[in-house]
Amino acid sequence: MIGGLxxxxxxxxxxxxxxxxxxxxxxTFTDSNIRLILIDTLTVSTSTMKFDSxxxxxxxxxxxxxxxxxxxxxxxxxxxxxxxxxSYTIDxxxxxxxxxxxxxxxxxxxxxxxQKNTIHIKKITENLRPDSDDYFYNTSSISYDxxxxxxxxxxxxPLAGDSITIKLIDDFGSDVFSKLQEKDIVNSDEYRDYFKxxxxxxxxxxxxxxxxxxxxxxxxxxxxxxxxxxxxxxxxEYIDIQIDATTTPIPFFNSITAENPITPxxxxxxxxxxxxxxxxxxxxxxxxxxxxAMRVQFPSITSLYDIPGSGTILxxxxxxxxxxxxYNDNLKLRDTLAVYVVDQNNDLTETLTSTSYAILNRDNxxxxxxxxxxxxxxxxxxxxxxxxxxxxxLILLPxxxxxxxxxxxxxxxxxxxxxxxxxxxxxxxxxx
Amino acid sequence: MKINQIIYLTIGTLxxxxxxxxxxxxxxSSPYSLYGLGVINQTSIGKFNSLGYSGIGIKSPYELxxxxxxxxxxxPQNSFLYDIGVTGEFNNYSNTSDTEGKSNVxxxxxxxxxxxxxxxxxxxxxxxxxxxxxxxxxxxxxxxxSTDTFESNVTGLGGLNxxxxxxxxxxxxxxxxxxxxxxxxxxxxxxxxxxYNASAFESVEKTNYSGARLGFGLQYDVNDKxxxxxxxxxxxxxxxxxxxxVDKSLSGIEISVEDDTSDTVSDFKLPLxxxxxxxxxxxxxxxxxxxxxxxxxxxxDQSENIGSYEDQDIYAFGLEYIQxxxxxKYGQRIAYRLGYNYDNGYLAISDEKVEGYNFTAGIGxxxxxxxxxxxxxxYSYGSKGLLQNVLVKENYHLLTLNLSLxxxxxxxxxxx
Numbered sequence: 001m002i003g004g005l006x007x008x009x010x011x012x013x014x015x016x017x018x019x020x021x022x023x024x025x026x027x028t029f030t031d032s033n034i035r036l037i038l039i040d041t042l043t044v045s046t047s048t049m050k051f052d053s054x055x056x057x058x059x060x061x062x063x064x065x066x067x068x069x070x071x072x073x074x075x076x077x078x079x080x081x082x083x084x085x086x087s088y089t090i091d092x093x094x095x096x097x098x099x100x101x102x103x104x105x106x107x108x109x110x111x112x113x114x115q116k117n118t119i120h121i122k123k124i125t126e127n128l129r130p131d132s133d134d135y136f137y138n139t140s141s142i143s144y145d146x147x148x149x150x151x152x153x154x155x156x157x158p159l160a161g162d163s164i165t166i167k168l169i170d171d172f173g174s175d176v177f178s179k180l181q182e183k184d185i186v187n188s189d190e191y192r193d194y195f196k197x198x199x200x201x202x203x204x205x206x207x208x209x210x211x212x213x214x215x216x217x218x219x220x221x222x223x224x225x226x227x228x229x230x231x232x233x234x235x236x237e238y239i240d241i242q243i244d245a246t247t248t249p250i251p252f253f254n255s256i257t258a259e260n261p262i263t264p265x266x267x268x269x270x271x272x273x274x275x276x277x278x279x280x281x282x283x284x285x286x287x288x289x290x291x292x293a294m295r296v297q298f299p300s301i302t303s304l305y306d307i308p309g310s311g312t313i314l315x316x317x318x319x320x321x322x323x324x325x326x327y328n329d330n331l332k333l334r335d336t337l338a339v340y341v342v343d344q345n346n347d348l349t350e351t352l353t354s355t356s357y358a359i360l361n362r363d364n365x366x367x368x369x370x371x372x373x374x375x376x377x378x379x380x381x382x383x384x385x386x387x388x389x390x391x392x393x394l395i396l397l398p399x400x401x402x403x404x405x406x407x408x409x410x411x412x413x414x415x416x417x418x419x420x421x422x423x424x425x426x427x428x429x430x431x432x
Numbered sequence: 433m434k435i436n437q438i439i440y441l442t443i444g445t446l447x448x449x450x451x452x453x454x455x456x457x458x459x460x461s462s463p464y465s466l467y468g469l470g471v472i473n474q475t476s477i478g479k480f481n482s483l484g485y486s487g488i489g490i491k492s493p494y495e496l497x498x499x500x501x502x503x504x505x506x507x508p509q510n511s512f513l514y515d516i517g518v519t520g521e522f523n524n525y526s527n528t529s530d531t532e533g534k535s536n537v538x539x540x541x542x543x544x545x546x547x548x549x550x551x552x553x554x555x556x557x558x559x560x561x562x563x564x565x566x567x568x569x570x571x572x573x574x575x576x577x578s579t580d581t582f583e584s585n586v587t588g589l590g591g592l593n594x595x596x597x598x599x600x601x602x603x604x605x606x607x608x609x610x611x612x613x614x615x616x617x618x619x620x621x622x623x624x625x626x627x628y629n630a631s632a633f634e635s636v637e638k639t640n641y642s643g644a645r646l647g648f649g650l651q652y653d654v655n656d657k658x659x660x661x662x663x664x665x666x667x668x669x670x671x672x673x674x675x676x677x678v679d680k681s682l683s684g685i686e687i688s689v690e691d692d693t694s695d696t697v698s699d700f701k702l703p704l705x706x707x708x709x710x711x712x713x714x715x716x717x718x719x720x721x722x723x724x725x726x727x728x729x730x731x732x733d734q735s736e737n738i739g740s741y742e743d744q745d746i747y748a749f750g751l752e753y754i755q756x757x758x759x760x761k762y763g764q765r766i767a768y769r770l771g772y773n774y775d776n777g778y779l780a781i782s783d784e785k786v787e788g789y790n791f792t793a794g795i796g797x798x799x800x801x802x803x804x805x806x807x808x809x810x811y812s813y814g815s816k817g818l819l820q821n822v823l824v825k826e827n828y829h830l831l832t833l834n835l836s837l838x839x840x841x842x843x844x845x846x847x848x
Contacts, residue, residue: 032584312680314631315682317629381687
């Protein structure tokens with residue numbers, strides 16, 4: 001008898017949904033046992049740092065152009081690369097026509113494309129090989145002949161246009177032609193020896209835009225035209241000479257420099273220097289390509305331990321406002337910025353794993369209230385629990401910082417209502 | 433035979449204890465069980481469930497009376513009484529805009545009693561003392577320092593059990609005294625969870641309570657027809673210890689904040705409880721019973737985050753009709769019972785006391801002529817709370833089945 005009853009009881013126990021309810025009791029029937037507090041007064045220490053150099057061998061595009069920025073100075077980009085022909089045989093009867101350079105737009109541009117740009121094509125005179133390690137940097141340089149192989153003045157149409165074509169001087173073209181035709185050059189080594197590469201440089205008087213050109217052999221190449229006299233007509237043929245993508249280290253780099261920036265930025269002579277926002281108009285700076293990054297540190301996160309009771313971090317968002325009027329249609333804001341972690345020496349240690357991006361929130365753009373948001377809860381948790389060095393800092397740079405020249409001016413701390421703030425949500429689950 | 437029965441019962445009791453502790457996970461499912469130790473269990477054992485839970489003054493030699501230990505003095509010689517109960521509950525909650533139904537089946541009690549010596553009887557009962565089973569969704573709270581709110585879900589499970597030793601001694605044929613010693617134990621687990629932005633949070637707090645409580649009872653037969661009784665339950669406090677686990681996830685990364693950390697929790701105080709009851713038999717077939725109990729909760733000086741404890745008055749009335757318990761006719765031995773119970777509540781939420789009432793009805797079906805064993809079936813309809821903006825009104829139907837059995841020991845069966 002008892003056994004039977006207990007079976008009934010056991011069955012009733014196995015009913016899993018006993019506590020499943022959609023019933024919402026009266027609003028004040030109970031309070032949560034957990035208090036959530038939004039804290040936006042934690043110190044955020046903002047500054048600017050500059051990497052000594054950025055490796056640009058692996059830039060995804062050719063950058064060339066020059067413009068004068070009020071804040072960052074004269075921004076000049078020039079690109080250096082090696083070429084190899086796709087064939088080393090030319091019929092002995094053939095006659096040289098011309099050598100042209102085709103540069104295909106890759107849709108990247110920065111600053112004012114209504115201004116004229118100039119491209120000087122220079123012949124490199126030393127081996128296009130990095131000095132020390134496997135990379136060229138934005139600060140690298142290489143020597144070239146002063147004399148132009150080609151020269152072109154144009155109105156950039158990076159979005160609507162397809163490519164630009166620049167005729168190279170015939171002296172050079174016919175020399176390449178005859179070296180190949182006479183079998184003076186029959187392989188890539190001999191070709192590289194003979195022709196070390198070219199540089200694409202803006203004119204020193206340009207003040208227009210930085211234009212990105214494609215590195216792919218379909219869009220950017222040199223084309224050597226020649227004709228063969230057959231019985232009936234003159235037949236034109238060509239050989240394509242393409243960017244050498246097979247050699248390592250990659251014989252390619254973009255030189256990206258910014259000269260004569262505002263005085264505070266001139267103090268950034270070493271990557272260990274932190275230019276506090278308070279010493280630069282309460283602003284922090286980001287300059288892609290050049291390696292200037294905004295740096296953010298949370299020195300007083302452990303003051304959360306002063307809050308009575310047991311609690312834990314539940315959310316954290318950093319809000320950074322671009323300085324009004326520092327951006328416009330030419331000097332555009334990008335929707336995302338990458339967030340990296342550096343140590344106290346400003347050595348890059350990692351990308352912020354959980355939330356790698358600062359996202360531009362334009363919800364209130366009409367009120368001039370736009371800001372970058374970074375979700376930081378896990379990073380803050382690590383700092384709070386001292387799983388991470390309190391000297392660690394976050395830096396903000398565009399995702400493709402080795403292939404762009406985008407620049408940003410952000411409100412740092414101390415910049416009134418626009419200052420960078422950390423909104424941290426802290427939950428107290430036990431009051432005593 | 434006898435030894436076998438003792439073994440059976442012991443095993444059965446042990447099983448039942450295990451069962452209840454597993455059990456106490458699922459009981460009431462009343463939103464009011466959020467407070468204190470949960471909803472304090474009203475159901476008694478045996479026929480008293482259908483008498484409006486009255487019985488302090490009822491003289492019942494053949495049925496265990498958990499309401500007054502003095503009654504154990506009446507257990508007849510050679511009788512072994514035991515009682516096993518199950519309840520089935522259907523609840524219906526409503527607030528001003530919503531209604532929800534819920535049902536569950538549970539163990540309600542196990543009890544036994546026997547005579548120790550001349551004029552001295554004893555027994556052990558085990559009943560749930562309180563039940564916790566609630567689930568509150570969308571509890572909205574402000575985030576301090578902002579205009580935002582967050583919504584959490586709060587659920588509670590568990591309950592306390594009461595194992596009670598009752599001893600009754602008949603000082604004179606008319607006056608009986610009783611002593612009870614309770615051991616109260618159990619645990620309550622409260623879970624709160626919410627999702628806020630990309631973070632999730634869950635805290636589980638499991639509190640174990642235990643404590644002992646003494647009580648006294650008295651029954652006096654004024655005459656053949658009238659019996660009066662009185663009980664006292666001494667105040668006590670239940671010690672609690674809490675284990676807390678807190679987990680969260682930040683941007684999808686699971687983090688254990690606390691894992692089974694012990695924390696202190698204030699003792700829960702149970703009040704002084706006084707009870708008075710009487711029963712009258714105006715005619716032989718009819719028993720009328722009335723109880724009044726006062727529980728001095730105010731003196732415990734306890735409060736919840738939005739409720740407080742206040743003195744409670746309970747009035748209980750019962751009526752039982754049996755044509756002739758010794759009749760040869762089966763139909764005449766069936767007992768018919770009615771009862772009413774009003775309780776003005778021990779909990780005040782926003783100064784509004786959560787009062788409740790029950791109507792009970794039941795029958796007792798005898799199983800055989802040789803013993804006084806009965807199958808008691810009881811139905812109770814109750815209501816609790818008010819339909820005002822804060823409170824939840826709860827209507828419930830409670831069906832209780834008690835097997836109130838008597839075994840005759842130490843008497844050789846005659847073989848015919």
